[in-house]
Amino acid sequence: MSKNTEFVKFDKVDKSYDGKVLVVKDLNLNISEGEFITMLGPSGSGKTTCLMMLAGFETPTNGEIYLDSNPISNIPPHKRGIGMVFQNYALFPHMTVYENLAFPLRVRKVQKDEIDKKVDKALSMVSLSGFESRMPAQLSGGQQQRVAVARALVFDPAVVLMDEPLGALDKNLRESMQYEIKHIHENIGVTVVYVTHDQGEALTMSNRIAVFNDGKVQQLSSPDKLYEEPVNSFVAEFIGENNTFGGEVTDISKDVCKVKLQNGEILANPVSVTSKGDKTTVSIRPERALINPKDKMDNNQTGKIEEVIYHGDHTRLRLDLLGNKEFILKVPNSSNELDLKLGNEIKVGWNSQDARALDPK
Amino acid sequence: MSSETKQILTTDGIPLEISLKKAERKNKIKAFLLVAPLLLFLIITYIFPIGEMFTRSIDDKMITNMLPKTFKSMETWDGKELPSEEVFASFLSDFKILVEKKEHGKLAQRLNKEKNGFNTITKKLFRQVKRNKIDETQSIKEQIMKVHKRWRNVEYWQAIKRTAPPYTSAKYLKAMDMYLNEDNKITQVSEDRRIHRILWLRTVEVAFFVTVFCFLMGYPIAHLLATLPMKYSNLLMICVLLPFWTSLLVRTASWMILLQQQGVVNDFFVLIGLVSDDNRPEMMYNKVGTYVAMTQILLPFMVLPLYSVMKTISPSLMRAGKSLGGTPFVAFWKVYFPLTIPGIGAGCLLVFILAIGYYITPALVGGASGTLISNQIAYHMKTTLDWSFASAMGLMLLGGVLVIYWLYNKLVGVDNIKLG
Numbered sequence: 001m002s003k004n005t006e007f008v009k010f011d012k013v014d015k016s017y018d019g020k021v022l023v024v025k026d027l028n029l030n031i032s033e034g035e036f037i038t039m040l041g042p043s044g045s046g047k048t049t050c051l052m053m054l055a056g057f058e059t060p061t062n063g064e065i066y067l068d069s070n071p072i073s074n075i076p077p078h079k080r081g082i083g084m085v086f087q088n089y090a091l092f093p094h095m096t097v098y099e100n101l102a103f104p105l106r107v108r109k110v111q112k113d114e115i116d117k118k119v120d121k122a123l124s125m126v127s128l129s130g131f132e133s134r135m136p137a138q139l140s141g142g143q144q145q146r147v148a149v150a151r152a153l154v155f156d157p158a159v160v161l162m163d164e165p166l167g168a169l170d171k172n173l174r175e176s177m178q179y180e181i182k183h184i185h186e187n188i189g190v191t192v193v194y195v196t197h198d199q200g201e202a203l204t205m206s207n208r209i210a211v212f213n214d215g216k217v218q219q220l221s222s223p224d225k226l227y228e229e230p231v232n233s234f235v236a237e238f239i240g241e242n243n244t245f246g247g248e249v250t251d252i253s254k255d256v257c258k259v260k261l262q263n264g265e266i267l268a269n270p271v272s273v274t275s276k277g278d279k280t281t282v283s284i285r286p287e288r289a290l291i292n293p294k295d296k297m298d299n300n301q302t303g304k305i306e307e308v309i310y311h312g313d314h315t316r317l318r319l320d321l322l323g324n325k326e327f328i329l330k331v332p333n334s335s336n337e338l339d340l341k342l343g344n345e346i347k348v349g350w351n352s353q354d355a356r357a358l359d360p361k
Numbered sequence: 362m363s364s365e366t367k368q369i370l371t372t373d374g375i376p377l378e379i380s381l382k383k384a385e386r387k388n389k390i391k392a393f394l395l396v397a398p399l400l401l402f403l404i405i406t407y408i409f410p411i412g413e414m415f416t417r418s419i420d421d422k423m424i425t426n427m428l429p430k431t432f433k434s435m436e437t438w439d440g441k442e443l444p445s446e447e448v449f450a451s452f453l454s455d456f457k458i459l460v461e462k463k464e465h466g467k468l469a470q471r472l473n474k475e476k477n478g479f480n481t482i483t484k485k486l487f488r489q490v491k492r493n494k495i496d497e498t499q500s501i502k503e504q505i506m507k508v509h510k511r512w513r514n515v516e517y518w519q520a521i522k523r524t525a526p527p528y529t530s531a532k533y534l535k536a537m538d539m540y541l542n543e544d545n546k547i548t549q550v551s552e553d554r555r556i557h558r559i560l561w562l563r564t565v566e567v568a569f570f571v572t573v574f575c576f577l578m579g580y581p582i583a584h585l586l587a588t589l590p591m592k593y594s595n596l597l598m599i600c601v602l603l604p605f606w607t608s609l610l611v612r613t614a615s616w617m618i619l620l621q622q623q624g625v626v627n628d629f630f631v632l633i634g635l636v637s638d639d640n641r642p643e644m645m646y647n648k649v650g651t652y653v654a655m656t657q658i659l660l661p662f663m664v665l666p667l668y669s670v671m672k673t674i675s676p677s678l679m680r681a682g683k684s685l686g687g688t689p690f691v692a693f694w695k696v697y698f699p700l701t702i703p704g705i706g707a708g709c710l711l712v713f714i715l716a717i718g719y720y721i722t723p724a725l726v727g728g729a730s731g732t733l734i735s736n737q738i739a740y741h742m743k744t745t746l747d748w749s750f751a752s753a754m755g756l757m758l759l760g761g762v763l764v765i766y767w768l769y770n771k772l773v774g775v776d777n778i779k780l781g
Contacts, residue, residue, distance in 0.1 A: 055684055077683040078692070090681035104685035155686065229457045274560070 004068065007033040007191055008054065008159060013063035015049050015215075016192060023049050025215040027063070031193065033158075036185050038194040038202040042238070047195050050212075054193065056080050068158065069229050078107075083152030083160040083190075087167055089144045091136040097123070097147050103157040122150040122284035125184060142173045149181065159191045166201060178204050199239050203227065211235050219247030227285075233358040236283040243289070243327050245282040246360065249273050256298075256352050264322040267298050267352035272359045279360035286316075286328045288354040297349035303327060305344050315340060321348060411759070418753035421529040425469050427464065428455045432525040440522055443515050449502040451496065452521075460490050476520035482509040532753035537561075557737070557754075564733040565761075567651055567723075568716035574656040575663040575712045576705065582660075583667035583704070588676065601664050609658065613725045616654040620645040620726065646728025654722045659715055663708040670704030706773045714762050734758060 008031035015024040022045040031037050034162045039047035052058040054065060056077030064071045072080055072165055081106075092100050103121040110118070123129050126146035136144055145165060152160050163179075166174045182205045185192050202209050205224040211218045211226065211234075219226060219235045230236035233244070245266065251258035257270040259282055290297070303321035314330050317340060321327040329348065331340065340346075369377040425432065430451035438444045459465045465487050472479035485508050489495055495504050506513045523541065534540050534547060538555040542548045549555070582601065586594050604612060619625045627641045644650055674697065682692030689706060720735040725735070734754060741751040 009566040055680075057680055076689075077680070078686050078688055080684075081686070082684060084681065086677045086681055088675060088677060090675065090677040092681070092696055093677060103682070103687070107685070107687045107691055125362075151685065161684075 005032040006030045006066070007035075007068055008193070009066040010050070011064050011066065013050075013053065013060045013065060015046070015058065016061045023215055024053075027215075027217065029210060029220065030215060031191060033191055034189045036182070036192045036194065036205060036207045038196060038206040038209045039212055040196060040199060040202040040209050040238075043197060045212040046215040047212040048163060051163055051193060051195050054159075055082055055084050055161055056328055065279040068119060081155075081157050083153045083155065083157035085148045085160065085162040085165045087164045089148040089165075090149070091144055091147055093136050095136075096132065097128070097134050097136070097139070100147060101151050102155050104151065108155060117223075118154050122154040125153070125187075126150045130259065141169050142177060145169060145177060146180070149184065153154070153184070153188070153190065157190070159193060162192065162194045164196050165194075166196075174201070180207065203239075211238060213238070229271075230283065230356065230358070233281045233283060233361050236356065236358060240352060241286050241328060243284045243286060243324065244361070245283065246335075247280060249276055249278045249280055249357065252276060257357055259357060262323045264301070266301075266322070268355040269353050271356045273357045280357040281359065281361050282355050282357050284350055286330045286356045289329055289348050289350040291331065292347050293327065293349035298352045299355065300347065300349045302345055303348050305340065305342055305346065308340055308342060319346075319348065332350060362527055366764045382566055411756075413757055414752040417749045418532050418756055419530065420749060421524065421525045421531075424468065424524045425527045426519070427459055427468050428452065431455050431521065434520050435525065438522070440519055441515070442683055443502075443513070444518050446500060446502045448518075453490075453497075453501050453505065456486065457490060460487060471524065472520065475524055476517060478511055479520070480515065482511045482517070485509050486512070532750045533757065535750060557734075560732070560734045560737055563648075564735070567648065567655070567731075568713050569720075569732060570652060571655045571659060571716045572709050572713045574652065575660050576709060578656065579663035579667055579708065580701075580705075583664045583671055586664070586668045587671035587674070589599070598745045601661055604658060605661055609721055612658060613654055613722050616650070616657070617645060617726055620650055620653065645726050647730045650726035651723045651731040651733075654726050655719060657715060658722060659712045660712045662715060666707035666711065667701065667704040670701055670707075676701050678749050702773065706769065710766070710769055713765065717762065718758055737761075
């Protein structure tokens with residue numbers, strides 16, 4: 001069965017609230033059926049606005065959104081058949097869990113015994129069977145969250161939108177809920193559009209991630225690609241940790257370029273630089289730079305340890321390297337033969353492939 | 362708690378409970394002192410006057426003190442035949458004392474209220490006593506009966522006996538257009554004299570409809586207030602509160618200007634051809650005027666509690682309702698509306714209670730068909746000076762309000778009231 005890769009389609013969508021500032025600029029985004037896609041970005045980046053346009057609570061200023069090839073801009077929210085999980089759950093406080101779940105079915109005039117069956121199924125899916133007669137206020141945050149998820153799924157919508165649903169939960173609960181939502185998605189194969197500003201959440205749950213900034217999608221790719229191969233310095237900065245060097249390209253070939261820094265020179269992977277003289281920001285993930293590398297690496301530098309922070313499973317080092325005093329290294333706890341003392345000079349090496357020369361900041 | 366629970370001691374060996382009480386006593390005294398002025402104020406200005414009103418409304422001691430011997434000797438009288446010589450004798454002696462104190466007029470007034478005709482015969486008796494015409498060596502009964510034929514009528518003596526108890530429910534019965542007849546039975550007054558019951562019903566009716574109108578108008582306003590962005594909602598809030606900052610009299614007077622037959626509203630109706638110039642509708646000095654003015658004046662009391670409740674309802678709830686497939690109406694009716702019930706309850710209760718005792722506005726714009734029970738109370742306070750009757754009606758009003766409160770508590774629950 002071939003899946004519709006344009007199940008949800010944003011086509012040149014613009015959105016402005018005040019006629020002066022565009023919150024969403026020329027958004028083109030295709031979401032395939034059954035996909036778990038996350039809109040990730042800092043607050044004010046337009047991700048929630050996109051979600052609200054898809055849900056029907058905001059109308060695009062320009063452009064069109066298609067759901068299963070049908071334009072939906074003129075369809076009111078209640079006719080779109082899109083499930084939604086809200087930031088603060090938005091459970092109806094005056095209804096029991098059962099009534100909350102039955103609400104979308106009752107308005108669809110589903111038979112009573114059918115409602116019972118579906119509510120039962122949805123509740124067991126989020127492992128909350130037996131909570132039917134509780135009021136939302138009698139549930140813990142995590143339980144309320146599950147009810148909200150169950151309610152958004154109980155009427156078998158084609159698409160489920162989740163607007164920072166885990167934002168109000170504590171860290172442990174958030175992590176277990178991430179897995180739970182991921183498993184539910186895998187089991188029922190519904191299309192999920194998930195909005196968050198938490199990159200960890202986005203990386204663990206999604207098939208693809210759309211990184212938003214300034215009303216635009218900066219990069220749309222799978223979590224691993226997003227982390228390993230950011231296409232611009234915003235994405236590199238936003239996702240994970242990152243060491244950067246600002247400099248100028250002095251020499252460039254097909255897959256390596258020379259970047260002149262303030263005091264030194266390094267080899268890098270030319271991602272978004274094209275010619276000599278381009279300004280660039282070189283980004284290296286902390287775990288890609290190794291201390292005293294055994295293998296041969298084409299970048300070898302010496303840095304001075306400025307700070308040692310013990311993190312349990314690993315130790316973070318802050319180095320002064322090539323004039324960058326914020327160069328972070330992660331040393332796994334197992335490599336304890338190293339002499340990591342404040343002020344020591346150590347050798348650090350990395351492959352030019354992992355040093356990505358991106359657009360200048 | 363089981364009896365096995367050991368008493369917990371502090372490190373100094375004092376039982377924990379006692380120690381805790383000691384520690385908190387100071388705070389309790391402080392808290393009480395803070396509340397004390399208000400408590401005192403309430404007692405002086407509220408509880409005491411209500412107690413005073415209550416005693417006044419049932420008080421009938423005046424006549425009990427005027428005719429002490431008479432009532433004493435009447436205790437053995439069965440009230441069927443004319444009373445015995447002894448009763449007549451003690452009545453005369455009581456009466457003589459009153460004549461000396463020049464209080465016989467008051468007695469006549471009081472007895473006349475009980476039964477018409479006492480005025481004349483008391484005056485006649487007074488003249489006889491004044492001229493010392495009554496010989497106390499002879500049968501006093503015979504002599505008094507000769508003064509006027511009504512003294513021979515047993516009904517008049519029964520009327521005197523009825524005034525014996527120091528307390529009376531007569532004022533309350535009167536407020537319901539009823540009275541105790543000669544046989545001590547509650548009877549209705551004749552139909553043409555039943556005025557109070559109409560007033561009570563009208564008061565409840567006006568209060569009810571004013572509440573309904575306030576609700577119908579206040580609900581959308583409150584909703585708008587709660588959902589508009591801050592800068593607009595503040596302005597609108599000021600518009601809602603503006604009536605509060607204007608004197609009640611000024612507001613009522615401005616309604617008079619608007620609503621009278623040659624007033625602005627009527628002029629406008631004529632202008633747009635809705636009514637002809639010689640057929641201007643009367644919108645004042647009747648119920649219409651009362652409704653319009655009272656609704657406007659009481660509107661803030663509906664809007665404010667509603668607003669405070671609506672403000673707490675997250676807009677995402679309505680969105681959730683819609684995204685789950687409810688039409689805007691369903692989402693409103695099933696989700697939003699039930700959540701505003703505490704505000705509706707508070708607003709309606711507040712408006713109804715205020716409306717039921719409203720006084721100035723109906724007095725000014727109500728006319729004859731728009732006056733309410735409170736105007737009647739004011740009338741008796743100021744014009745007839747029958748304060749006990751006014752007190753009785755005031756208390757009945759208070760009782761009515763308490764009953765409504767009780768009913769509301771039964772139906773909706775007082776916990777469900779949110780005033781802000």
